Amino acid sequence: MSHYRSSRHHGLIALAAIIALLPLVLSNKYFYDVAILIGFNAIVCIGLNLLIGYAGQISLGHAGFFGLGAYASAILTGNYGWPPVIAALAGMAGVGSLAFLAGRPILKLKGHYLAMATLGLGIIISLVIVNQDRLTGGPDGITVGPFSVLGFALENERAWYWFIGGLLLLTVWLSQNLIDSPMGRALRALHSSEVGAQAAGINAAAHKLQIFVLSATFAAGAGSLAAHYSGFITPAKAGFIHSVELVTMVVLGGMASIYGAVVGAAVLTLLPQILTVLKDYEMVVLGAVMMATMIFLPRGLVPSLAALCERWRDLLPPSLVLRLEALIGRGRKP
Amino acid sequence: MSAPARPPEGGASQSPERAQPANRTHPLPQEGGRGDGSSTPARPPEGGASQSPERAQPANRTHPLSQEGGRGEGPRMTILSVQNLSRRFGGLTAVDDVSLAVSPGTVHAVIGPNGAGKTTLLNLMCGIYTPSSGSIWLDDHDLSGAPHYAFARLGLGRTFQTPQIFNNMSALENVMVGRYMHEQRGLFLGLAEALLRLPTLRAAERRSREEAAELMRVVGLERYLDAEADALPYGALKRLEIARALALKPKLLLLDEPAAGLNHSEAVEIEQLIGQLVERGMTVVLVEHNMRLVMEVSDAILVLDHGRRLAEGPPQMVREDPRVIEAYLGKEAAEDARSAVAV
Numbered sequence: 001m002s003h004y005r006s007s008r009h010h011g012l013i014a015l016a017a018i019i020a021l022l023p024l025v026l027s028n029k030y031f032y033d034v035a036i037l038i039g040f041n042a043i044v045c046i047g048l049n050l051l052i053g054y055a056g057q058i059s060l061g062h063a064g065f066f067g068l069g070a071y072a073s074a075i076l077t078g079n080y081g082w083p084p085v086i087a088a089l090a091g092m093a094g095v096g097s098l099a100f101l102a103g104r105p106i107l108k109l110k111g112h113y114l115a116m117a118t119l120g121l122g123i124i125i126s127l128v129i130v131n132q133d134r135l136t137g138g139p140d141g142i143t144v145g146p147f148s149v150l151g152f153a154l155e156n157e158r159a160w161y162w163f164i165g166g167l168l169l170l171t172v173w174l175s176q177n178l179i180d181s182p183m184g185r186a187l188r189a190l191h192s193s194e195v196g197a198q199a200a201g202i203n204a205a206a207h208k209l210q211i212f213v214l215s216a217t218f219a220a221g222a223g224s225l226a227a228h229y230s231g232f233i234t235p236a237k238a239g240f241i242h243s244v245e246l247v248t249m250v251v252l253g254g255m256a257s258i259y260g261a262v263v264g265a266a267v268l269t270l271l272p273q274i275l276t277v278l279k280d281y282e283m284v285v286l287g288a289v290m291m292a293t294m295i296f297l298p299r300g301l302v303p304s305l306a307a308l309c310e311r312w313r314d315l316l317p318p319s320l321v322l323r324l325e326a327l328i329g330r331g332r333k334p
Numbered sequence: 335m336s337a338p339a340r341p342p343e344g345g346a347s348q349s350p351e352r353a354q355p356a357n358r359t360h361p362l363p364q365e366g367g368r369g370d371g372s373s374t375p376a377r378p379p380e381g382g383a384s385q386s387p388e389r390a391q392p393a394n395r396t397h398p399l400s401q402e403g404g405r406g407e408g409p410r411m412t413i414l415s416v417q418n419l420s421r422r423f424g425g426l427t428a429v430d431d432v433s434l435a436v437s438p439g440t441v442h443a444v445i446g447p448n449g450a451g452k453t454t455l456l457n458l459m460c461g462i463y464t465p466s467s468g469s470i471w472l473d474d475h476d477l478s479g480a481p482h483y484a485f486a487r488l489g490l491g492r493t494f495q496t497p498q499i500f501n502n503m504s505a506l507e508n509v510m511v512g513r514y515m516h517e518q519r520g521l522f523l524g525l526a527e528a529l530l531r532l533p534t535l536r537a538a539e540r541r542s543r544e545e546a547a548e549l550m551r552v553v554g555l556e557r558y559l560d561a562e563a564d565a566l567p568y569g570a571l572k573r574l575e576i577a578r579a580l581a582l583k584p585k586l587l588l589l590d591e592p593a594a595g596l597n598h599s600e601a602v603e604i605e606q607l608i609g610q611l612v613e614r615g616m617t618v619v620l621v622e623h624n625m626r627l628v629m630e631v632s633d634a635i636l637v638l639d640h641g642r643r644l645a646e647g648p649p650q651m652v653r654e655d656p657r658v659i660e661a662y663l664g665k666e667a668a669e670d671a672r673s674a675v676a677v
Contacts, residue, residue, distance in 0.1 A: 174529045181528035181535060182510075182517040182542075189500045189511045195462065196498030201486035201515035201582060210521065256502065 008176050011259060015172060019165040023158075032157035038269045039164035040226045043171045045249045045261035047218025050175060052247070053255035054184065055211045056191030057107065058115045060243050061122025062219050067238020068095050068125060069220030070227035071136055074144040077228075079135075084147045088224035092217045099216035100209065107208045119240065126238040141234035144227040160229055167225075168262070171218065175258050178214075187211055188256075252293055254300025263301050412471075413438050413586050413617050414459065414490075419468035421458055428454040430641040431468070436586065441608065441618045443628045445652075446638035447661055452621045453495065455638065456590050459619070460492050461485040473585065487515050491579030492588035495621075497571040501564040505555065508563050508574055509546035512581025517542060549577040553607060569600045576607065586617045593624040605630055629653065637661070 026032050044066060051057050072091030076082040082090070106117040129136050136142055147154045154160050178184045190197040190204045197204055227233040236242065245268065253264020271289060275282045297304035416434040420427060429451045436442045444452050457463045459470060461482040469478040472488050486492075491512075500508050517538055518524060527535045547559055553573040558566055566574060572592055579587055589608070593601040601624055608618060608631050622628050628635065628649070635652040637644040639661040645652055652658055659667065 177531040178525075178528050181531070181539070182514055183524055183528045185503065185507055185511050186514055188502050188507075192500040192502045193498040195482070196494070196500060197511070198462075198482035199460065199486055199492050199494070199498065200512050200578060201483050202511070203481075203483045206521075210525070214525070 008180070012169065012173060012176070015259070015262070016169055019169065023161065026161075029157050032161050034269065034273055036157065036160050036164050036229060038266045039161075039168050040222050040229070041246070041249060041265035041269050042168055042262045043164075043222040044219045044246055045253065045265045046171050046175050046258055047215040047222075048246055049250045049253075049255065049258065049261040050178065050187070050218075051211050051215040052250055053257065053260070054179060054191060055187040055208060057208055057212065058111075058118065058247070059212070059215070060115050060119040060240070060247060061125065062118075062216070062246050063240070063242035064122035064125030064238050065095050065099065065216040065219040066223035066226070066242065066246075067129060067233075067235065068098070069223030070144075070233045070237055071129060071142070072220070073224035073227050074142045074233055075135060077145050078142070084145070084224075084228060085149055088221060091224050092220045095220035096213050096217045099213045103209045103212040103216075107205065107212060119243070122238070122240060122243050126235055126240070129235045129238050136235070139235060141232055143232050144230075146231070147225065147228035154228075164225070164229075172258055172262070179258070183207070183210075191256075248290070252290060252300055254302035254304070257300065257302045260300050260302035267301065411437055413473060414619065415471040416455075416459060417469050417471070419455070419458055419470065420466045421454055421463055422466045428641050429458060429465075429638075432636075432638065432641070432643050433468075434459075434636055436617060436619055438585075438617050439612065439615055440633040441612055441620055441631050443620045443622060443632040443635045443649075444638060445622065445625075445628055445635055446644070449640075450638040450661075451641040452638055453590065454641075456492075456588055456619075456621050459485075460490055460588055486582060486584075489582065489585035490588065491582040491584030491586070493572070493575040493579055493590055493592060495591045495594055497568075497575050499563050499566075499571050499574060503563060505558045505561050505563045505566055505574055506543065506546050506550065509549055509577045509581050510542050512549075512578035513542050513545065515582065546577075546581060549580050550574075552580065552610075553577045554603065569596050572596065572604065573607070580611075584616075586619065587611065588619045588621075590621050591623060592620070593622060593627050601627055 022035060023032075026035060044062065048059065048062050051059055069088070069091045072094055073084065073087045076087035076090060077084050102121055106114065106121065109117050130139055133139075149163075154163055179188070186197065186202045186207050189200065190202060190207060194204050223237070226237070249264035249268045250261055251264070252268060253262065254260025271286055272282065275285050278285055293301065299307070412435040414434070414436040416432065419429055419432050419434075421429040432451075432455060434442070434444075434455075444455060446452050454463065458465050461477065461480050461484060464479045469476060471477065472485065472490055475488055477485055477488065500511060503511075519527060526532075547556075550556060550559060553576050555566075555570055555573050555577065558570060558574075563571075563574065572595075576587075576589070576592065592604050592608070596604065605627050608620070612618060612631070618631075620628065620632065632649050634647065635649055636646045637652055637655070637658050644661055645655045645658050647655075
């Protein structure tokens with residue numbers, strides 16, 4: 001355990017170092033843009049991984065929550081002149097409440113049925129956004145004003161980069177704390193054996209609901225900020241395809257691994273950008289890369305690579321092993 | 335021999351308890367027969383049947399309770415009281431009108447041939463199934479129909495026939511999960527504390543870790559303090575479950591076949607562990623197929639067959655009950671056994 005705890009700090013330090021050093025290679029606006037996008041996706045994926053990877057409950061409607069957060073910010077700041085921070089918090093609270101109300105009946109379902117129900121929820125949200133065009137601008141989307149914190153406006157990519165980088169570190173830290181707490185153990189327990197968890201006095205339904213709400217709130221917060229950052233939001237961000245993208249990032253990066261969510265978000269945000277050089281074959285290659293990953297690293301990038309390191313650690317110099325472990329944060333087993 | 339004893343017992347449960355309330359409530363738990371009109375006729379034949387006097391004692395303690403168990407004030411000295419419990423699955427009555435009363439500090443075993451309804455009874459007694467009829471009292475809480483976790487919160491720890499281990503965490507963390515309800519601080523405070531890892535939580539975690547480690551030592555798993563749960567051998571998983579159940583600080587421990595799948599020496603170790611727990615004042619309900627273990631540790635045994643109560647009493651008595659032998663071995667063997675005893 002102490003091992004895990006110390007490596008937890010190592011992981012956080014490693015991530016902070018990466019965020020701090022990355023601007024050295026980010027030579028233009030476009031690179032910053034991609035990095036910021038990775039940050040948004042990583043925050044949503046960490047929240048989603050708490051739900052899917054740790055608590056074992058699937059959600060195919062998370063883009064709906066992301067979209068609701070984005071539209072809440074757009075409408076509350078644009079139409080009602082709310083300060084962006086207040087609007088974002090209100091959006092998170094609103095989405096949290098919605099997740100609470102919808103989650104109560106939905107989370108009684110298991111497996112495929114839960115997937116279907118959350119899928120339905122996401123689709124309903126995106127339909128409402130498309131059809132309430134007087135408020136949301138319909139399929140054309142809506143413009144969103146700039147973001148400012150306490151009168152300090154985030155004007156350029158650089159400012160956004162540091163802001164999102166800090167927020168990502170905060171999200172990782174909060175999530176790690178949660179996982180290594182009584183509540184986190186309860187979540188992991190009910191994932192592994194619900195009946196065993198109940199025998200330990202854990203109210204499984206209440207905990208599933210709690211993590212569902214928390215996870216939805218993370219998504220809403222990221223959605224609010226992403227809307228301000230891009231200055232424009234369309235219903236596609238709340239759509240089914242985006243939900244699937246998010247789940248794919250979690251699975252590819254590694255279930256029940258916080259750094260897995262970050263790596264998954266990074267890889268699946270970067271890859272399409274890189275593969276654009278292949279033009280028509282972009283999607284084919286992307287699909288092939290994903291399939292290969294899941295076949296050869298079935299537990300996802302981070303946990304599978306961590307297991308490989310474990311196997312190879314005897315062959316490598318111990319100091320290097322320690323450094324590598326620190327880097328990947330010793331992803332927990334799914 | 336116990337056949338004649340049964341009817342008066344049945345009668346006793348209907349007998350006007352309220353008619354002599356002063357007599358009724360107190361004498362119940364303390365040595366049954368004494369000064370208690372209605373249950374005395376039931377006692378002698380049983381007491382006589384069991385040769386060993388030291389065995390007769392716990393039987394006297396548990397038995398009178400099982401008759402009336404008592405709604406309301408009765409269960410004070412019974413930790414767990416099950417009354418006329420039935421559970422039907424479609425047309426099948428898996429548990430049929432079974433009553434059971436467990437007094438503190440005793441081991442109460444439930445045995446019976448395969449399909450007798452033992453596991454169903456156990457699952458009813460911890461809230462996994464809801465009873466079709468009848469009631470379950472833990473101390474003075476009526477838990478009939480309550481969810482599984484509510485039983486745990488009121489002090490009922492249990493283990494499973496197939497260990498329900500959390501494979502996605504360390505062995506120590508498994509035991510720490512058992513401390514969950516002692517660590518819980520409500521929805522918002524708990525969440526805030528967990529997310530921010532406040533100093534209060536850190537202190538509580540340290541304490542939890544120490545207590546969990548201590549429990550692992552109690553069940554003899556000190557070797558695995560740093561191990562991941564999925565690295566433990568089967569026998570150790572059984573103990574790990576017991577440690578997790580003990581972490582609840584339960585008033586009552588339900589053990590579902592703790593020796594199943596264990597070799598002889600491992601089973602003996604489990605037996606010793608149960609003995610130690612009872613010495614520390616733990617109350618145990620035990621479902622087990624290993625008869626040697628059952629006879630060794632139990633104060634009273636309830637025999638089920640086809641969902642019904644076939645016999646109940648101290649081990650010595652149950653062992654010699656022809657109906658029990660018949661249920662296990664068939665009629666012929668029972669007759670052989672009877673003639674052997676006669677010779």
